[in-house]
Amino acid sequence: MNSTIKLDKIDRKILEILQVNAKITNAQLSKEIGLSPAPTLERVKKLEQAGIIRSYHAKLDNEKIGLGVSTFVHVTLMGHNKENMNAFVEAIQNIDEVIECHHVTGSGDFVLKIVAHDISSYQKLMLEKISEIPVVDGLQSMVILSTYKDSKKMPIEI
Numbered sequence: 001m002n003s004t005i006k007l008d009k010i011d012r013k014i015l016e017i018l019q020v021n022a023k024i025t026n027a028q029l030s031k032e033i034g035l036s037p038a039p040t041l042e043r044v045k046k047l048e049q050a051g052i053i054r055s056y057h058a059k060l061d062n063e064k065i066g067l068g069v070s071t072f073v074h075v076t077l078m079g080h081n082k083e084n085m086n087a088f089v090e091a092i093q094n095i096d097e098v099i100e101c102h103h104v105t106g107s108g109d110f111v112l113k114i115v116a117h118d119i120s121s122y123q124k125l126m127l128e129k130i131s132e133i134p135v136v137d138g139l140q141s142m143v144i145l146s147t148y149k150d151s152k153k154m155p156i157e158i
Contacts, residue, residue, distance in 0.1 A: 005050055005052060007052075009158060010033055010034075010035065010043065011043060011047060012156050012157065012158045013032070013033050013158055014029065014033060014040070014043055014044060014047065015047065015052070015053070015154075015156050016156050016158060017029060017032055017033070018044075018053065019152070019153045019154065019156075020153065022056040022057070026040055026041050026044070029044070057152075059152070062115055066117055067115040067116065067117060068116075068117065068118055069115070069116045069117070069118055069119055069121075069122050069143065070113065070114070070115050070116075070143075070144040070147075071113070071114045071116075071122065071141050071142060071143050071144060072111055072112065072113055072114075072141075072142045072144065073111070073112045073114055073126075073130070073139055073140065073141050073142070074107065074108035074110075074111055074138075074139070074140040074142075075088070075108055075109055075110040075111070075112060075130075075136060075138070075139055076107070076108045076109055076136075076137045076138035076139075077109045077110075077135050077136065077137055078135050078136070078137040079135075080109065084135040085103070085109070087133075087134070087135045088109075088110065088133060088135050088136065089101065091133045091135075092112065092130075092133070095125070095129055095130070097114050097115055097116055097125055098112050098113070098114055098130075099113050099114070099115055100112065100113035101113075108138075108140070112130075114130075126139065126141070
């Protein structure tokens, strides 16, 4: 089932601009796309209502807010059944340090992105929370040493 929504050139331009600057005013946005403010606002609202624009966020600098350690963790579950998957997904919803969770193919079942203050708080998180989830069979951590690209901007053809 294809859930792609048809977007015209103006919708795509709106999405391109909002991904770069979500704080742009409606007046500025309308100038950039060549429409008056009322239809511009109407288009943005339609994109939001359709679920294409899901939210607006401030991108924070991890280190400046005291989150100096970031990792990816491959998680293997004890069994590949729906109950174990649901139990795991429910458990990690309550762990704030898990900022991303992806169900994947390959040697593991999930990949998590985790942030922590330092190595000792990361170790405590892994020992006391993640590894204590009853359906977890194995964990493999990869500490992120450097990040060269961290974009949330989707490639939209205009």
